[in-house]
Amino acid sequence: MNLRKTVILVLCLMVLTVGLCVAASAETIHTTDHEWGPLTGPIKEATCKKGPIYQQKCGICGTTREVEYGSPIKSAHNWGEWNVVTKAECEKDGSRNRICTICGETETQVIAKTGHNFGSYTVTVQPTCTTPGKETSTCQNDPHHMIERDVPPLGHDYGDWQDEVKATCTTPGTAIRVCSRDASHIERKTVPALGHDYSYTDQPEATCTTSGVRTYTCKNDPSHTYQETVAPLGHDFGEWTVSVAPTCTETGTEIRTCKRDSSHTETRTAAALNHNWGPWEVTQKPTCTESGSQKRTCLRDSSHTETQTVKPTGHQHTKWVITKQPTYTEEGERKLYCDDCGELIRTEIMKVRGLYGRTICVIGPRLRDSNLSPYNSDNWYMYTPFDASKDGRQTFKMIGSNEHEVGSATLTVRDGTVTFDYKVYPNVDITLEFFTIVNQMGDLHEYEPEALSSYAMVPGRAYSIEDDFGGDTNLVLYFCSRGDYTINRNVKDAELGKPYYMQLVRSMMSIMDK
Numbered sequence: 001m002n003l004r005k006t007v008i009l010v011l012c013l014m015v016l017t018v019g020l021c022v023a024a025s026a027e028t029i030h031t032t033d034h035e036w037g038p039l040t041g042p043i044k045e046a047t048c049k050k051g052p053i054y055q056q057k058c059g060i061c062g063t064t065r066e067v068e069y070g071s072p073i074k075s076a077h078n079w080g081e082w083n084v085v086t087k088a089e090c091e092k093d094g095s096r097n098r099i100c101t102i103c104g105e106t107e108t109q110v111i112a113k114t115g116h117n118f119g120s121y122t123v124t125v126q127p128t129c130t131t132p133g134k135e136t137s138t139c140q141n142d143p144h145h146m147i148e149r150d151v152p153p154l155g156h157d158y159g160d161w162q163d164e165v166k167a168t169c170t171t172p173g174t175a176i177r178v179c180s181r182d183a184s185h186i187e188r189k190t191v192p193a194l195g196h197d198y199s200y201t202d203q204p205e206a207t208c209t210t211s212g213v214r215t216y217t218c219k220n221d222p223s224h225t226y227q228e229t230v231a232p233l234g235h236d237f238g239e240w241t242v243s244v245a246p247t248c249t250e251t252g253t254e255i256r257t258c259k260r261d262s263s264h265t266e267t268r269t270a271a272a273l274n275h276n277w278g279p280w281e282v283t284q285k286p287t288c289t290e291s292g293s294q295k296r297t298c299l300r301d302s303s304h305t306e307t308q309t310v311k312p313t314g315h316q317h318t319k320w321v322i323t324k325q326p327t328y329t330e331e332g333e334r335k336l337y338c339d340d341c342g343e344l345i346r347t348e349i350m351k352v353r354g355l356y357g358r359t360i361c362v363i364g365p366r367l368r369d370s371n372l373s374p375y376n377s378d379n380w381y382m383y384t385p386f387d388a389s390k391d392g393r394q395t396f397k398m399i400g401s402n403e404h405e406v407g408s409a410t411l412t413v414r415d416g417t418v419t420f421d422y423k424v425y426p427n428v429d430i431t432l433e434f435f436t437i438v439n440q441m442g443d444l445h446e447y448e449p450e451a452l453s454s455y456a457m458v459p460g461r462a463y464s465i466e467d468d469f470g471g472d473t474n475l476v477l478y479f480c481s482r483g484d485y486t487i488n489r490n491v492k493d494a495e496l497g498k499p500y501y502m503q504l505v506r507s508m509m510s511i512m513d514k
Contacts, residue, residue, distance in 0.1 A: 389473040417462035432482035
């Protein structure tokens with residue numbers, strides 16, 4: 001029994017507690033019985049009158065409430081439409097206002113004055129040629145406002161000049177023109193005398209050789225005339241044309257005709273053309289001792305020919321033949337033959353040999369000392385490399401057998417050419433002369449002069465570096481001749497064992513290495 005009463009009492013207390021919580025929530029009354037959670041939202045934005053509205057929820061009973069948190073926003077007015085209070089005029093401002101539908105606040109603005117809006121002008125007083133007029137414009141905003149301005153005078157609008165009194169060749173006249181706006185406005189001017197305006201006719205007309213008569217008549221007044229004599233025109237000849245063609249030996253005839261009168265002609269003689277000879281053609285080839293002949297033909301007339309004698313060529317290609325070698329005690333003999341016809345030209349006595357051999361070279365590396373030599377030789381013969389890239393003159397010793405100096409040689413480079421010459425000392429006799437200039441020693445198939453006659457060059461003659469050596473300026477002189485000599489005060493030891501010779505050889509070999 002007591003337990004039942006206790007349970008009933010507890011239930012009554014719980015019902016009473018819930019009822020009190022609900023009542024407190026409905027009236028938004030804060031009691032210490034709720035445990036409110038954090039603000040959520042805002043659920044309503046701020047207005048010009050209230051701040052933003054947030055929501056809170058009780059963590060015990062789940063009741064919610066609205067809380068204003070923050071300040072109102074004045075810029076959040078909800079304005080109504082503008083109402084014109086005072087209308088703006090041309091020269092006076094107006095005003096207008098509007099009311100916030102939330103808080104009832106009023107905002108007022110000034111309406112700027114409109115200013116005048118004048119339309120187009122209307123002429124009220126017409127201008128004349130010489131006096132101004134008036135025109136008026138009315139404001140479209142307020143027709144009581146008007147402005148007026150002057151219209152400039154129109155000025156005269158004259159027509160074309162008309163003759164009042166016509167001018168003549170010798171007397172002036174007058175002319176007038178009338179204003180199209182006012183016929184009472186007239187302008188007058190003096191027209192100068194016209195002067196004569198002559199044209200002419202020729203009767204009779206002048207010819208190449210006779211005079212004519214020219215009559216002038218004034219276009220302004222045909223009664224004004226005068227005459228003058230027209231001089232003969234002279235001939236106006238055209239180009240000369242051939243009537244009889246000239247030949248190589250005979251003259252011709254040319255004629256030209258006057259353009260004014262074809263019966264007038266002029267004639268002149270056309271000079272003979274002379275022969276236009278073609279090249280000479282050999283009809284009989286000359287020999288060393290007998291004349292030949294050659295003929296040429298005129299290119300204008302093949303019947304005209306000319307013949308002339310061609311002189312004998314002379315012995316152009318010769319060679320010495322030694323018929324008896326000289327010894328140290330007996331003279332020898334050699335004969336000069338023509339290679340072309342075989343004729344014996346002359347016989348010479350060869351002097352007794354000197355004490356030393358008969359080969360003479362220009363100083364330079366020896367064939368036996370140089371690994372650049374194209375020959376597998378132990379021969380002492382010398383060759384002379386030289387540089388022809390710059391103009392100048394180079395002098396070298398001439399060396400005979402047994403290393404004796406027997407003369408001097410010169411190489412001259414000038415204006416793209418090379419010239420070789422030499423001079424032997426007294427008591428030195430050259431019995432066989434040979435020299436040549438090549439790009440390299442390998443160009444020669446042999447080194448004995450008797451076998452190299454096809455390579456022989458002429459002392460004192462200029463040879464072109466471009467044409468004869470292909471533009472190569474690193475060249476080789478090979479002078480190898482035969483001769484007899486004896487030792488004397490000129491012919492002396494060449495001193496090839498001294499350092500200067502080895503230095504000269506090294507310098508020459510460096511030219512070949514380039």
